[in-house]
Amino acid sequence: MIDIQFIRDNKDLVKEKSEQKGYQVDVDRIINLDDQIRSKIPAMEEVLKQRNQLASQFSNSTPSQEQIEQGRSLKDQASSMETELSELKKQLNVILLGVPNMPLSMVPLGLSEDDNQVIKKIEPNQLNFEAKNHWELAEEDSLIDKTRATKVAGSRFVYLKGGLVRLQFAIINWVMDKLTDEEFIKQLIAENNLSISSKPFVPVLPPGIVNTSSYHATTRLDAEEVTYKLADDDMWMNASAEHSLCNMYQNEILPEKQLPIRYLGYATSYRREAGSYGKDTEGIIRLHQFDKLEMEVFSSPETGLEEHKLMVAIEEYFVNALNLPYQLLEKCTADIGKPNAKGMDIEVWFPGQKKYRETHSADYMTDYQARSLKTRYRKSDNTTELVHTNDATVFAFSRILAAIMENYQNEEGEILVPDVLKNYLGGMEKI
């Protein structure tokens, strides 16, 4: 959620920046409602004060009939004022939740994802044979069995098998090794001229199902078209580890020295993919279920942007280490998503499909999520401030497995093991 005070102070800016993201915001309505609320509060508090004063007289005596009547009427006044107020607050809240986070000034303007800016592009090597799609490479049912998964669960589910599964676990272990190594983090920070803590990431296996309020707290992926809701319980299945990581510290005030908090979450994500009928029906690019290694960071406002840059650097490190051709995109205002102030995507080259496809995304939410979650930290001067949150993919599984399959295929249709992973696969050469 955005700061109401910020809206009051920057009416035109809020309107303009929201429009840049494709949101129409009725700023005047917001200010009007807020004015009404502000003007009604002192009057109500005055009535409450009188009520408290009256009541406190009778610690050792009994009130007269007249005083009882007076107290009763004060109570009625207060409660009708309160009803009115809470109605206004409810209205304001609904509108306020619709206001997106403000994009940082460095975010390029745009109307759709087509306006995302390519920051860096690594061209793929020319192959001297016709590259296959990953589902063609999966030959028969040895690596991917979709037919039987469809029989058992439905479309967009798969049985992943054999070498692909070993590959996934190898990657998990490799990532765990790197991101929990302080020296590695320190080195990346130095290479990217950042000046933030070298604290390593803490691996987390978060809950896979969250309650409704936590589910809405991400303000991303919190729509019924995206997420599965359990029929008999007030619970939602994670569409991303973010659903259960970003809200860990809701209603908490963290000691400053605890920041930054860096988590490496591993979770299975479930998505309904309603509205994407017919898209990517082949292969394992778009499934209802996939595993994901994800970073979630809570930091001070001062370091939030550098944390974002670190996470992008981490993403690039891993993609580079796998030798995957990719392009790095600065997402434009229309594509960064409601809670984001800035966002970057990585698209990896899929030679079988002859295009770059989104595999990673890094999102910087500033204090937008923290405000509704009331996640704060206590500063050295004893005041509290909202934390900044960052969220980024390390690897989204089925998709990165598909990318490796297509990029590591040879003319014989075999899939070779990337060098960095050989140690994690007991020297295995082919998948």
Next chain:
RNA sequence: GGAGAGGUGGCCGAGUGGUUGAAGGCGCUGCUCUCGAAAAGCAGUAUAUCGGAAACGGUAUCGAGGGUUCGAAUCCCUCCCUCUCCGCCA
């Protein structure tokens, strides 16, 4: 799923209708004492919001929401959560 107990400040814990925003202890901060430390003593130590330059003051908050009452941490209702026993289970 069945039966029972309980949710109070950073932590422990008192408090069953009236100066209780909350005793007491621990922790933490400052001061005194000390060469220094410990111990001891003294003082301070929740959050949000409004007013105020500040001092300070108002309001709200004792799991959440609603109700009873002149007055609620204390009584009633609903929900959430935790714990114990039984059942089930990796």
